[in-house]
Amino acid sequence: MSSQPKFASADPRLAVLDRQFRLLIDGKMVSSSQTFDVFNPANNAVIAQAPDGTVDQVEQAIQAAKRAFKSWSRLSADERADYVTRYANALEARKEELAALLTLEQGKPFHSMATGEVDASIYWVREVAKRRLEPEVIEDTDEHVVEVHHTPLGVVGAITPWNFPVLLGLWKIAPCLLTGNTMVLKPSPYTPLTSLFFGEIAADIFPAGVLNIVSGGNDIGQYMTTHNDIAKISFTGSTATGQKVMQSGACNLKRITLELGGNDAAVVLPDAEWRSIIPTLFDAAFGNSGQWCIAVKRLYVHSSIHSEFVKAFVEYAQSKRVGDGMDSSTDLGPIQNKMQYNKLLSLFKDTREKGYKFALGGEIDESQAGNFVPVTIVDNPPEDSRIVKEEPFGPILPILSFDDVEDVIQRVNDTSFGLAGSVWGGDRQKAIDVAKRIEAGTVWVNEIHIHGIDIPFGGHKMSGMGVENGHEGLCEFTNSKTYMFRK
Ligand code: NAD
Numbered sequence: 256m257s258s259q260p261k262f263a264s265a266d267p268r269l270a271v272l273d274r275q276f277r278l279l280i281d282g283k284m285v286s287s288s289q290t291f292d293v294f295n296p297a298n299n300a301v302i303a304q305a306p307d308g309t310v311d312q313v314e315q316a317i318q319a320a321k322r323a324f325k326s327w328s329r330l331s332a333d334e335r336a337d338y339v340t341r342y343a344n345a346l347e348a349r350k351e352e353l354a355a356l357l358t359l360e361q362g363k364p365f366h367s368m369a370t371g372e373v374d375a376s377i378y379w380v381r382e383v384a385k386r387r388l389e390p391e392v393i394e395d396t397d398e399h400v401v402e403v404h405h406t407p408l409g410v411v412g413a414i415t416p417w418n419f420p421v422l423l424g425l426w427k428i429a430p431c432l433l434t435g436n437t438m439v440l441k442p443s444p445y446t447p448l449t450s451l452f453f454g455e456i457a458a459d460i461f462p463a464g465v466l467n468i469v470s471g472g473n474d475i476g477q478y479m480t481t482h483n484d485i486a487k488i489s490f491t492g493s494t495a496t497g498q499k500v501m502q503s504g505a506c507n508l509k510r511i512t513l514e515l516g517g518n519d520a521a522v523v524l525p526d527a528e529w530r531s532i533i534p535t536l537f538d539a540a541f542g543n544s545g546q547w548c549i550a551v552k553r554l555y556v557h558s559s560i561h562s563e564f565v566k567a568f569v570e571y572a573q574s575k576r577v578g579d580g581m582d583s584s585t586d587l588g589p590i591q592n593k594m595q596y597n598k599l600l601s602l603f604k605d606t607r608e609k610g611y612k613f614a615l616g617g618e619i620d621e622s623q624a625g626n627f628v629p630v631t632i633v634d635n636p637p638e639d640s641r642i643v644k645e646e647p648f649g650p651i652l653p654i655l656s657f658d659d660v661e662d663v664i665q666r667v668n669d670t671s672f673g674l675a676g677s678v679w680g681g682d683r684q685k686a687i688d689v690a691k692r693i694e695a696g697t698v699w700v701n702e703i704h705i706h707g708i709d710i711p712f713g714g715h716k717m718s719g720m721g722v723e724n725g726h727e728g729l730c731e732f733t734n735s736k737t738y739m740f741r742k
Pocket of ligand 1: 414415416417418419423441442443444472473474475476477478480491492493494495496497499500513514515516517547548549646648674714718719
């Protein structure tokens, strides 16, 4: 354990680190007996210590949430919405600090991705507060009335990953609390600071126990998934961990929402206006340095335009700068952690050793202090190569060639993942026909990465279970309860 770092730098954004990060349990900010180091991925310097929450502390958080549920669940939806809206306002007032912290612990560029993630998250909290799950009248006859109500579940355990720690945390908090549940949230040990920071803000808003935030290792996540006082787990992370969550959640038949990995394909048909979509496709593949569940991870381009497309894509990609996210000239930040960086080293090595053709990049300079990986494009590797079959979660993209629509649909669907996909073509109806045959939870046509409060989002196959957002997403935080009243 090293001591709390102090920065001599004049950059005022670093002031957000000059605090003790603490857990939020039962309305109080508390320390833990142990801490762990949090690193800045742009230079691997320790920037803070996060409390290493103990099993006892998670237990206290769960019991606090259970006590708070009694009164919180009995408030009206409007009363709860008022708290959630006040939370959005309080976050808004601290958004610069939150965005700086996000860049410092996650790596994404402050001026674009980090600010964008924080703004979108606050918008989400504010808008979700306006949604309601009204009772539905199924029958109203002379004899009786049948109504379906949506009742809260109880204590929800939220477990989040390190790629979008602010957005994915607040996506869970707002609908969970609005619908009358209470929560214990456990962020990824790689990016705990932003969650602890928005916990600090929540401490002044919500009644004690309604929202609890406990950072720590994977063990406390596992403890939550096996706890009989937790009614639901809302999990975002890898498919392998999602499978474990589902297994342990069986103990009390927990409700489970799983938002997992993906290997999304984009299909560019021969009649697409392909030159104009290159910037959009670049951002869709390389935004957040490819550390995105719905990043384009396989790009299929028709053989009649493939070589020209690769050339133009590479030219565009060469204008992008990889660097420290605090620097305003940076387009793409570092890889968030060494575990992921090492996975990429292995994938790059495999791609080199197999002799696949790099159209750009291909060599990671390991002498750099930060986890920097260059933008890398692999020209038409075999369909069964690791770079096509695996989710790289980094700035490396295979651009594949296809001749025939039937063949590309088969290749796109030949995966256990089913998160999202996109089709690009001049003939809109033809593109829609292809989109309809892609096995995924979301498929875009001539646009990509559109999300909305009212748009359900979730994966098919091994990319997940259930959805977040939309009416369905809200319903997943409730039980359906049927009342019948004789007149
Ligand atoms: P991960 O599965 O390693 O970790 C996610 C969270 O689970 C962390 O908080 C971790 O501490 C916790 N955890 C680990 N083991 C656990 C266990 N046995 N029980 C309970 N909790 C446990 O995932 P990651 O590496 O942090 O995130 C990257 C993955 O997340 C990628 O596969 C990516 O595609 C996926 N992801 C999916 C979405 C989506 O919406 N579908 C969004 C973002 C990321």
